[in-house]
Amino acid sequence: MYAKFLIPVLCLLAQPVWAQTLSQTLSNGLKVIVKEDRRAPVAVSQLWYKVGSIDEQTGKSGLSHALEHMMFKGTPSVPSGEFSRRVAALGGQNNAYTDRSETVYYEHIAAANLPEVLKLEADRMRNLNFSNRDFLNEMNVIREERRQRTEDSAAGKMWEQVFLSSFTLPAMRASVIGYMQDLHTLKAADLRSWYKQFYAPNNAVLVIVGDVDARATLQTVENLFGNIPAKPLPKRNHLAAEPAERAPAYAETESAVTHRPLVALSFRVPALKQTSERLPYALDVLSDILAGHSSSRLDSRLVRGKQMLLSADTSYDMLSREMPLFSITAMPSENVSPQAALNALRAEIRDIAEHGVSEDELKRVKAWSAAAEVYEKDEMSAQADMMGRLEIRGFSYTDEAEIRRRLQQVSTDDVQQAAKLLTERRSSTVIVFPARQ
Helix, strand or coil: CCCCCCCCCHHHHHCCCCCCEEEEECCCCCEEEEEECCCCCEEEEEEEECCCHHHCCCCCCCHHHHHHHHCCCCCCCCCCCHHHHHHHHCCCEEEEEECCCCEEEEEEEEHHHHHHHHHHHHHHHHCCCCCHHHHHHHHHHHHHHHHHHHHCCHHHHHHHHHHHHHCCCHHHHCCCCCCHHHHHHCCHHHHHHHHHHHCCHHHEEEEEEECCCHHHHHHHHHHHHCCCCCCCCCCCCCHHHCCCCCCCEEEEEEECCCCCCEEEEEEECCCCCCCCCCHHHHHHHHHHHHHCCCCCHHHHHHHCCCCCEEEEEEECCCCCCCCCEEEEEEEECCCCCHHHHHHHHHHHHHHHHHHCCCHHHHHHHHHHHHHHHHHHCCCHHHHHHHHHHHHHCCCCHHHHHHHHHHHHCCCHHHHHHHHHHCCHHHEEEEEEEECCC
8 A cells, every 4th residue: 555645743843953854857858856864874865767567458458567687688898797796896786676657676775876877867867778688587587476476366356356457458457567478479689679668757756855965966867867868758548448337346256375365455546646635635544544553443453353354444645647456455254254245245335435533533544644654754765665655656846744634634534525426336346365275
């Protein structure tokens, strides 16, 4: 689940009074945000590219994730595998991840070594030059990663079926890592073409948080990235064609690595498009009321109370580029059937839709979320993550305070309206059974 927003003014007071955040868009379109945080002599760099699995085409699933792997396979000046070795030699750590909406490369480094890390990122933004041999070797790694995380994982199988069942458009259905048949047919040329299309400064956001001088860091970024040319970006998939309502969908599958079934109940719901909207905030709060903490409804009533479930969780990302899912996942207890567990989950939603929630319940959830947000603000990476996510999903990093303010204004009536949105015609159901012997 993505970071929650609710936060009191206290966290702002925790920031050093001299800290500032500066932002600049270079002439080539690269958006740069630098936030000073002088509490430790370290810095976090996150380079966000606006390309993920929802940008892919039928037969080419997994392209964005595969290219993420190849970004460590070298340039003319930084040979294959050298990127991470150089960051480690500087005492830093680095990695990357691909999601449905974006691909992100990040480094944690001593602030004094930040310019050297940025130099490496600028180099691979325009000079990636992997070999066919590296491509073939890495695809073996990616196929094994899929086996471990999807085919040999009950939760991985469940989530793949959730997206397959919930959506009709191929780009919305496909898993980030891609289908196995596509991972056998992708060519090195496909990845090189993907790189040329989407890896451009005008399709990226660079976020830096740490013990840096913001103005001087902006100049460093200008010197390193400013001469990388912008590119015309390809037309994106028309994701708005995905219907929110249709006949309820159902799917079931098996997994050999679970002794108990897993169930997932998902609903196609709106994302936040304008900060002035109300419903996405209410859905976010509803998610916490159902399963945001140990006193939430599903845990107190169905896990500890009736002991029908061994575990329960919810997920909703209101900042999605595409239509998000409001999902409830659970593992039924011994002697509780998947259908009984699903009926109990639906009853909890229906109870809120018909009777609402109490002021005390809403207040408790807001207080819990506020406390969690304070702790997140203590992490440089979490601060950078929120700014990058807002920018890449169509907002400005400066919208964060307004979004938080509006989340705190969610009322009990708003939560009830959100629960009423979770209808059968928006739903999909997935059950993962233990494999038959």
